[in-house]
Amino acid sequence: MSDMNFKIQGMTCASCVRHVEKALATVPGVTGADVNLATETATVSGDGLNPMALIKAVEGAGYEAILDDGTGSGSEAGAPVGESRTGACGSHCC
């Protein structure tokens, strides 16, 4: 059992979070998906997880996922948290 972390792009509200969580949960081997809107991250737990399948699932839901393997490259330091985007979801959501 292991966790996998992703950066998720394109989420703008709580419904987006649900969509991403749902999409991740449909991937074989996934036992849990924890998506955080404020930090735009997702933690997926499960067995024999395939990162490409997870990314595909998120993309299929209309969002973008980037594998965060924890190497801490930190290229996105200072990413805005929350306030920059409120409401106004894309047509895929609210």
Ligand SMILES: [Cu+2]
């Ligand atoms: Cu939304």
